[in-house]
Amino acid sequence: MALNWTRYASPASFHPLAGKLIPWFGWGAAVLAAIGLWLGFAVAPTDFQQGEVYRIIFIHVPSAWMSMFLYVVMAFWGALLLAFNTRLSGMMAQAIAPTGALMTFLALWTGALWGRPTWGTYWAWDARMTSELILLFLYLGIIALRQAIGEARRADRACAVLSLVGVVNIPIIYYSVQWWNTLHQGASVKPTGSSMEATMLWGMLVMSFAFWFYAIAVVLSRVRSIMLERERSAAWVAALPEVGSAR
Amino acid sequence: MAATAPPGVEAAFGAGGDGALAGLRWAVARDLRLAMRSRAELGVQLLFYVIVVALFPLSMTPERNLLATMGPGVLWVAALLASLLSLPRLFATDHADGTLEQIALSPYPLEALIAGKVLAHWLTTGLPVALLAPLLALQYYLDGESVGVLVAGLLLGTPILSLLGAVGAALTLGLRGGGGSLLALLILPLYVPVLIFGAGAVDSVRAGLGATANLSLLGAGLALALVGTPFAAAAAVRIALD
Numbered sequence: 301m302a303l304n305w306t307r308y309a310s311p312a313s314f315h316p317l318a319g320k321l322i323p324w325f326g327w328g329a330a331v332l333a334a335i336g337l338w339l340g341f342a343v344a345p346t347d348f349q350q351g352e353v354y355r356i357i358f359i360h361v362p363s364a365w366m367s368m369f370l371y372v373v374m375a376f377w378g379a380l381l382l383a384f385n386t387r388l389s390g391m392m393a394q395a396i397a398p399t400g401a402l403m404t405f406l407a408l409w410t411g412a413l414w415g416r417p418t419w420g421t422y423w424a425w426d427a428r429m430t431s432e433l434i435l436l437f438l439y440l441g442i443i444a445l446r447q448a449i450g451e452a453r454r455a456d457r458a459c460a461v462l463s464l465v466g467v468v469n470i471p472i473i474y475y476s477v478q479w480w481n482t483l484h485q486g487a488s489v490k491p492t493g494s495s496m497e498a499t500m501l502w503g504m505l506v507m508s509f510a511f512w513f514y515a516i517a518v519v520l521s522r523v524r525s526i527m528l529e530r531e532r533s534a535a536w537v538a539a540l541p542e543v544g545s546a547r
Numbered sequence: 548m549a550a551t552a553p554p555g556v557e558a559a560f561g562a563g564g565d566g567a568l569a570g571l572r573w574a575v576a577r578d579l580r581l582a583m584r585s586r587a588e589l590g591v592q593l594l595f596y597v598i599v600v601a602l603f604p605l606s607m608t609p610e611r612n613l614l615a616t617m618g619p620g621v622l623w624v625a626a627l628l629a630s631l632l633s634l635p636r637l638f639a640t641d642h643a644d645g646t647l648e649q650i651a652l653s654p655y656p657l658e659a660l661i662a663g664k665v666l667a668h669w670l671t672t673g674l675p676v677a678l679l680a681p682l683l684a685l686q687y688y689l690d691g692e693s694v695g696v697l698v699a700g701l702l703l704g705t706p707i708l709s710l711l712g713a714v715g716a717a718l719t720l721g722l723r724g725g726g727g728s729l730l731a732l733l734i735l736p737l738y739v740p741v742l743i744f745g746a747g748a749v750d751s752v753r754a755g756l757g758a759t760a761n762l763s764l765l766g767a768g769l770a771l772a773l774v775g776t777p778f779a780a781a782a783a784v785r786i787a788l789d
Binding site for chain 1: 711714718719722723729732733735736737739771775776779782783786787789
């Protein structure tokens with residue numbers, strides 16, 4: 301089956317496709333989250349070192365992974381926008397930014413809640429935490445730049461440039477802070493996947509897919525709103541059944 | 548290629564790399580001349596650097612060991628802030644009076660012109676900051692070797708600040724509220740690696756570990772920024788002028 305993917309670069313044809321995809325990913329996220337939480341809270345054994353506290357891992361790790369992943373996806377859409385000047389790419393990048401910022405915030409917040417009982421502190425200038433904080437600033441900077449510009453097309457391209465400059469920085473931040481930190485203090489190390497009980501690992505993986513599906517569903521629904529808002533004077537919007545019935 | 552081009556084209560665009568180099572030289576000379584005509588502004592920026600550095604010992608017990616531990620970080624943070632404060636000078640005045648549009652229309656490659664402006668910016672902000680640092684380091688009781696590494700780090704790191712700053716300054720051109728605090732939000736996270744390596748170099752010397760690793764990484768960062776940021780900044784200027 302040969303699919304013409306570029307067909308969906310047009311908002312007019314992507315709007316109905318996104319509408320069809322949202323329930324699949326939304327319900328998929330709900331079902332996966334139910335399975336993941338059941339695995340995490342009912343099946344996975346108590347950790348012999350950390351006790352029950354470790355169970356925040358099922359929220360913390362997926363949100364941290366998604367925070368990094370979403371940034372790269374956002375920068376990818378930015379690159380597509382600058383290379384091909386497709387309208388949809390900028391809208392996708394705009395739709396991803398708030399979800400990425402939310403994931404980063406969740407990762408930091410759950411990390412603090414986890415750190416208090418296990419390390420005895422909400423916050424340490426540990427490599428992971430610092431790099432995650434910088435990531436949050438990058439997201440907020442991109443959102444703030446878009447708000448300040450106002451005009452959608454210029455905002456799209458400016459945010460694309462900024463996110464591409466930032467994506468080069470992500471690995472640099474990550475490793476630099478790690479090296480820097482070794483000189484100051486040896487912060488506690490998180491449990492690594494290899495030493496993990498199989499059910500814990502499965503719970504975490506299923507929860508990661510739940511977060512991923514959630515992010516897709518939310519981004520698609522947000523991008524639908526953005527499309528309608530930006531193209532409100534276009535003929536295809538006026539032809540939509542829901543728009544027609546509202547008038 | 549050049550031989551087949553009509554003579555007028557070559558006169559207008561220059562012959563390949565010469566055009567880029569000529570543009571760079573022109574932009575450096577112009578911005579340096581402008582900077583020399585407002586020397587007071589440059590002096591104020593350096594004074595800002597000196598005052599910020601002097602604030603920290605006043606805000607706590609000026610204990611010798613504590614100051615020597617904090618010194619490299621404080622000097623670097625002050626250098627970051629001084630660079631940030633001087634960024635609007637890079638494009639904003641040229642944008643306000645329309646010169647930037649004329650510059651973008653010139654036959655020289657915009658990337659080269661921007662690289663020249665950044666070089667001039669560094670010569671008038673980053674370089675003086677690096678040269679002033681040994682004097683201020685004395686106030687923080689840093690020893691000779693640490694001061695040497697601090698200056699080497701500043702010489703490698705401040706050009707990165709100017710290069711990255713050019714992207715931020717171009718992105719915030721002509722935005723509501725002047726873009727001052729927005730510029731800080733955009734650029735300071737990107738400055739973090741420079742701060743970490745720069746201050747880390749001095750720390751590792753003081754810990755007896757040698758600064759080679761940190762200085763090499765600063766050098767690598769400078770190489771990367773030199774290659775990438777003029778293009779990003781040129782793209783941002785074109786977006787702003789659209």
